[in-house]
Amino acid sequence: MSSKPIGIFDSGVGGLTVLAATRRLLPNESLVYLGDTARVPYGNKSAETILKYSEECCAFLASKNVKAIVIACNTASAHALPYLQHRFHFPIIGVIEPGVEEALRVSKNRHIGLIGTEATVRSEIYAKELKKRDSLATVSSQACPLFVPLVEEDWLDNEITRAVAQKYLTSFGESNIDTLILGCTHYPLLKKVIGELLGPQVSLIDSAEAIARKCLTLFGEGASLPAGRQAKVSGSFSPLEIYITDFSSRFESIAKRFLETTLPPIKKAVL
Amino acid sequence: MSSKPIGIFDSGVGGLTVLAATRRLLPNESLVYLGDTARVPYGNKSAETILKYSEECCAFLASKNVKAIVIACNTASAHALPYLQHRFHFPIIGVIEPGVEEALRVSKNRHIGLIGTEATVRSEIYAKELKKRDSLATVSSQACPLFVPLVEEDWLDNEITRAVAQKYLTSFGESNIDTLILGCTHYPLLKKVIGELLGPQVSLIDSAEAIARKCLTLFGEGASLPAGRQAKVSGSFSPLEIYITDFSSRFESIAKRFLETTLPPIKKAVL
Numbered sequence: 392m393s394s395k396p397i398g399i400f401d402s403g404v405g406g407l408t409v410l411a412a413t414r415r416l417l418p419n420e421s422l423v424y425l426g427d428t429a430r431v432p433y434g435n436k437s438a439e440t441i442l443k444y445s446e447e448c449c450a451f452l453a454s455k456n457v458k459a460i461v462i463a464c465n466t467a468s469a470h471a472l473p474y475l476q477h478r479f480h481f482p483i484i485g486v487i488e489p490g491v492e493e494a495l496r497v498s499k500n501r502h503i504g505l506i507g508t509e510a511t512v513r514s515e516i517y518a519k520e521l522k523k524r525d526s527l528a529t530v531s532s533q534a535c536p537l538f539v540p541l542v543e544e545d546w547l548d549n550e551i552t553r554a555v556a557q558k559y560l561t562s563f564g565e566s567n568i569d570t571l572i573l574g575c576t577h578y579p580l581l582k583k584v585i586g587e588l589l590g591p592q593v594s595l596i597d598s599a600e601a602i603a604r605k606c607l608t609l610f611g612e613g614a615s616l617p618a619g620r621q622a623k624v625s626g627s628f629s630p631l632e633i634y635i636t637d638f639s640s641r642f643e644s645i646a647k648r649f650l651e652t653t654l655p656p657i658k659k660a661v662l
Numbered sequence: 663m664s665s666k667p668i669g670i671f672d673s674g675v676g677g678l679t680v681l682a683a684t685r686r687l688l689p690n691e692s693l694v695y696l697g698d699t700a701r702v703p704y705g706n707k708s709a710e711t712i713l714k715y716s717e718e719c720c721a722f723l724a725s726k727n728v729k730a731i732v733i734a735c736n737t738a739s740a741h742a743l744p745y746l747q748h749r750f751h752f753p754i755i756g757v758i759e760p761g762v763e764e765a766l767r768v769s770k771n772r773h774i775g776l777i778g779t780e781a782t783v784r785s786e787i788y789a790k791e792l793k794k795r796d797s798l799a800t801v802s803s804q805a806c807p808l809f810v811p812l813v814e815e816d817w818l819d820n821e822i823t824r825a826v827a828q829k830y831l832t833s834f835g836e837s838n839i840d841t842l843i844l845g846c847t848h849y850p851l852l853k854k855v856i857g858e859l860l861g862p863q864v865s866l867i868d869s870a871e872a873i874a875r876k877c878l879t880l881f882g883e884g885a886s887l888p889a890g891r892q893a894k895v896s897g898s899f900s901p902l903e904i905y906i907t908d909f910s911s912r913f914e915s916i917a918k919r920f921l922e923t924t925l926p927p928i929k930k931a932v933l
Binding site for chain 1: 699700701702706707708710711780807808810811812814815821822825826829907908909910912
């Protein structure tokens with residue numbers, strides 16, 4: 392495989408969970424991250440606008456000479472993936488397919504829950520992708536618009552977050568799901584609260600992990616080593632670049648929470 | 663005065679509270695509203711980006727031949743007003759000055775509280791404007807990032823909203839404020855919860871009302887009548903146009919909540 396970097400794009404900081412998981416599984420890959428912080432969030436916007444913004448972000452990453460793009464944003468994956476795959480001449484991997492495949496692998500009763508932004512839930516893409524692979528699968532979904540601002544406020548496990556989660560997740564009470572897809576890259580940070588409310592009988596699917604495994608399958612560990620370089624020792628990584636479209640005051644503190652490591656100097660992208 | 667319309671601009675739907683108040687006080691004025699729903703919210707973005715977006719919105723309203731622009735967005739007023747006043751050759755009225763003047767009129771002990779978005783609070787513009795008019799005034803401020811998503815979720819008065827408000831407003835407990843400026847156009851919809859928590863000894867300043875009164879002073883009721891037209895009877899209004907930059911699924915339902923009236927056909931603005 393080529394030594395060109397893999398691009399990762401998200402509407403904001405949430406995709407850093409995908410970046411972190413991808414780095415852990417593919418430490419020899421160079422990565423370029425773009426967060427469209429100037430226009431975040433995408434989840435409450437129209438399909439047309441989501442498509443336009445996603446295309447601009449992918450064009451920016453294409454200009455960085457990437458060999459593939461991971462769309463870490465569920466909302467963008469839900470609305471723009473086929474178009475982007477048609478538009479660009481390198482592999483573009485969405486976050487939905489890996490999450491769906493993992494959910495079907497884990498679920499025993501085929502009753503699968505989905506939580507996501509308004510736009511993701513409205514797209515019904517998860518239901519379509521699940522049914523395509525297993526016509527007997529049933530899907531219950533719930534939009535959780537307050538989860539993203541709660542994570543950005545760093546209220547990950549207080550009484551307010553628990554009350555909000557309880558209000559949103561009540562709808563799953565009677566649907567007998569045994570698996571819940573966390574259909575937004577912010578949500579893994581609320582795993583503890585969600586898991587406690589739904590109980591151990593419901594498996595939580597973290598798309599970040601699923602997409603990283605998909606990348607491992609596609610790009611393979613050994614094959615991704617640039618010619619003439621040694622495999623990295625544990626804890627050592629290939630170059631990482633992080634671009635954002637707006638330097639908001641909270642980006643660094645939120646980013647550290649997501650990435651769980653030291654950040655490289657962050658650069659501004661002009662789209 | 664000219665029969666040209668007054669432009670009102672906000673980052674999203676919140677400015678419709680200003681539109682509603684302005685229509686009540688100036689029913690003979692034609693109004694053009696622009697909500698930048700494709701890039702909402704502004705409150706978590708940098709000063710540079712807020713300035714760029716605000717300029718684009720004002721340029722759009724200028725193309726509609728407005729005689730003045732009301733910047734209904736606190737965040738945009740905080741960061742972009744002097745620049746916009748320099749850039750355009752008609753009056754541009756921000757939402758901060760009317761709120762500040764009203765607070766100083768109402769407050770007895772000169773201890774004034776402010777709640778707003780992160781960007782508004784960070785700008786310290788309210789403190790500067792208050793001190794400029796009364797050097798003895800003291801200001802306590804608190805960013806409330808979850809208030810906007812709570813209003814957009816239509817959770818205006820439930821136990822979660824009360825818990826969030828309590829958490830944010832605790833900081834005012836010891837500051838002895840007698841007046842609180844609601845420094846974001848979404849916040850008047852939370853007046854009931856905020857008022858109950860702070861008690862009757864704290865007056866709440868709704869910038870929408872204050873800015874409408876400012877417009878009344880500037881444009882005057884009788885003077886605003888286009889030549890040859892009769893004063894409107896109560897309940898009858900001059901033309902109103904509403905533009906948004908993105909048709910999100912929830913815009914109409916949220917807009918109705920803010921405007922408390924039937925909406926005209928909403929048009930898309932391309933900036």
